[in-house]
């Protein structure tokens with residue numbers, strides 16, 4: 001970029017001396033000084049709509065804090081955890097990090113696919129009953145990055161389907177890789193993406209009879225944002241649909257640990273999900289050996305290649321922590337944190353219920369999906385923030401079917417509230433309850 005910044009550089013002089021473009025050179029001189037290059041913007045990036053949802057919320061949060069510097073902001077927005085790491089996990093990472101300062105303990109890059117012992121522990125802890133082998137487990141730096149790596153693997157020529165509403169990374173990564181087509185402002189959908197409407201009236205599951213075939217189906221359960229965990233019967237229908245169509249399901253089970261009933265924690269619990277030529281992938285961790293492209297080439301081999309090209313392996317310190325999480329003591333400690341957020345979700349559900357608002361989710365997921373009939377969800381976001389200093393997430397940020405809904409996260413600490421946890425939890429929301437109830441524009445959404 002700096003190459004263009006000086007009027008004395010050779011590119012500038014060459015252009016300047018060519019007759020006919022003197023005017024253009026003078027005109028562009030300003031741009032050159034401002035740092036413009038001659039590189040065209042990626043058209044796929046141009047197709048992306050507005051900012052990514054969560055950065056947009058952060059901007060609004062910062063504006064609110066500036067407006068009300070003394071307000072006690074309660075963030076039930078971005079799904080970010082609040083509780084400290086259990087000591088056993090933090091100590092394992094600290095000890096591992098300390099050992100890196102010794103000749104015996106030091107290690108550089110590990111395997112791109114992850115530490116062998118950790119891959120084995122993941123397969124055994126979560127997938128023993130569904131016969132997943134450690135060689136099918138890839139340890140990564142998070143499933144968000146994996147969604148993009150999977151898109152890189154699949155390329156721009158595949159067609160995709162997403163739940164509507166859905167976690168925004170599926171659609172945005174699809175746009176970036178060039179699968180999505182043009183955005184239609186009226187429908188607020190991309191022309192080449194199949195949006196599978198998942199609303200209360202459909203049991204938060206797509207009407208598959210009305211769903212066109214796609215190569216790839218992104219499916220998230222328990223779902224972010226609706227908090228709905230697909231039932232066994234629903235997943236059986238999905239597997240059959242994918243088999244009939246020769247599609248691949250990318251099953252995102254980021255919140256499986258929150259399932260409290262007998263909903264499947266993994267698509268692999270569904271008979272047939274593994275057998276046959278249509279097999280399935282779990283975003284972030286698993287790749288079935290049997291899964292192949294239409295020419296018979298195994299996806300796992302291409303994925304391995306992508307991983308080795310784009311990634312040098314997860315941090316070895318984080319992997320030491322991961323291994324500690326899967327020890328009996330570590331696992332129990334992690335589960336107690338999950339229980340804490342589940343309790344938050346329960347408190348939130350009760351609060352919204354008592355406000356007379358229709359609330360979904362929060363039983364098998366750390367998210368609640370609250371209905372504000374007839375509303376625009378960004379308006380409700382602003383209203384709740386203004387009146388109660390509570391950050392939520394507007395449902396429309398997850399897709400057109402999210403309009404009229406707000407996502408509320410249970411990832412919130414009760415530590416800063418002075419009384420007992422139970423009472424503290426209540427006081428957290430009573431504040432909001434009073435102001436919400438007293439707000440006529442909110443009470444019009446209630447059912448009692």
Ligand SMILES: Cc1ncc(COP(=O)(O)O)c(C=O)c1O
Pocket residue numbers: 079141142143144145167220224252254284
């Ligand atoms: C449904 C879903 N998938 C994937 C991710 C990304 O998770 P990670 O932290 O593993 O990158 C999130 C995070 O919010 C999510 O909600």
